[in-house]
Amino acid sequence: MIVVAGPRQVGKTTLVRQALAAHPSTFVAADQALPDAVDPFGQQGSAFLTQPLAGSSPNAEWLVAQWMQARAKTRARPDDTCHVLAIDEIQKIPRWSEIVKGLWDADRAENLPLHVILLGSSPWLMQKGLSESLAGRYEPIRMAHWSYGEMQEGFDFSLDEFIYFGGYPGCASLIREEKRWRQYVRSALIHPNIEKDILQMTRVDKPALLKTLFELGCGAYSGQIISYTKLQGQLQDAGNTVTLAHYLELLSQAGLLTGLSKYAGQKHRQRASSPKLNAHNTALISALAGYTFAEAGNDRSYWGRLVESTVGAHLINTASDDCEVQYWRESPAEVDFVLTNGRKLVAIEVKSGATFSVPKGLAVFAGKFADCRQLIVGEGGLPLSEFLSRPAEDWLE
Structure with a gap:
């Protein structure tokens, strides 16, 4: 997977969005409050108890759900081309590196052509998670302040x-x-x-x-x-x-x-x-x-x-x-x-x-x-x- 890390406000999100404009992709951000909660009386009511409340911060369940949706889009592609999942401010998710490791390894075992891009603006937390769980599974792209x-x-x-x-x-x-x-x-x-x-x-x-x-x-x-x-x-x-x-x-x-x-x-x-x-x-x-x-x-x-x-x-x-x-x-x-x-x-x-x-x-x-x-x-x-x-x-x- 690709990891794009660097200080705030140096254009990481803009860069990735522009790069993905011509590719089948999903871009989600872990630093934004969640939208309305699931309707307990609707078709997704069985998942209601595991869903975070509306307005709360994304959590581990949210991360898994986003990944599962990206997997489904990848499998649905008739030409077997890849789908790209980009997750911004990934370090905001508790235990994010452990979760990503499990999901990534499962995709590799299945030979699923899902490409993943992780973005983060907290270099300390990003490096901590990458070194603890994701060694050998990513290529870093470090962005610095503009020259x-x-x-x-x-x-x-x-x-x-x-x-x-x-x-x-x-x-x-x-x-x-x-x-x-x-x-x-x-x-x-x-x-x-x-x-x-x-x-x-x-x-x-x-x-x-x-x-x-x-x-x-x-x-x-x-x-x-x-x-x-x-x-x-x-x-x-x-x-x-x-x-x-x-x-x-x-x-x-x-x-x-x-x-x-x-x-x-x-x-x-x-x-x-x-x-x-x-x-x-x-x-x-x-x-x-x-x-x-x-x-x-x-x-x-x-x-x-x-x-x-x-x-x-x-x-x-x-x-x-x-x-x-x-x-x-x-x-x-x-x-x-x-x-x-x-x-x-x-x-x-x-x-x-x-x-x-x-x-x-x-x-x-x-x-x-x-x-x-x-x-x-x-x-x-x-x-x-x-x-x-x-x-x-x-x-x-």
């Missing part, structure tokens, strides 16, 4: 507009009305990501702390290295550093905010390092920071942080499983980003100022790691637009 090239082609974004407004296609038409755009990002993107995809899906003992960590990390510290101890000082009821690290990992898995580790060559030193915070989409920064598009462009210090966060988000979103994104610092020397795949090493410095000078951090890093490739992005180096047009692993070739 500069995609936003430029789809919505005619300029480079500066992409740096500030980020890569969410759903609100691209609102950028001329910034108040509406910010409200959309907060209510349709940030709130559901945290309230539904994290708080309702996994145990979080301090939900207020999780929300504050996200707001602080995106609004004030994206693009900056900050110790967990300093974060504790910025947060009320912060708990211990282990809790903060866990919450930051949940935010990362939801496609919101990542804490990059320090490149040190030794794994135990990397794990013990202070994280460099980076939003996965600069729209999350701009919606929280309080700067308008014009104000952000006029504040060179703030704009430089946005540019660096844009580069970091691009690397995070386009890195493959064997490409690790990190940073490096040995005070006062620092390198913005370090890419490695275990064999090759690339040190990246982002320059957004009007004047160019060779970054000292690159020279110090190259002195310690002689085989590294040095790359300057921005003023005096590779144009930012060109860098954003290629995925992270391209720079390791």
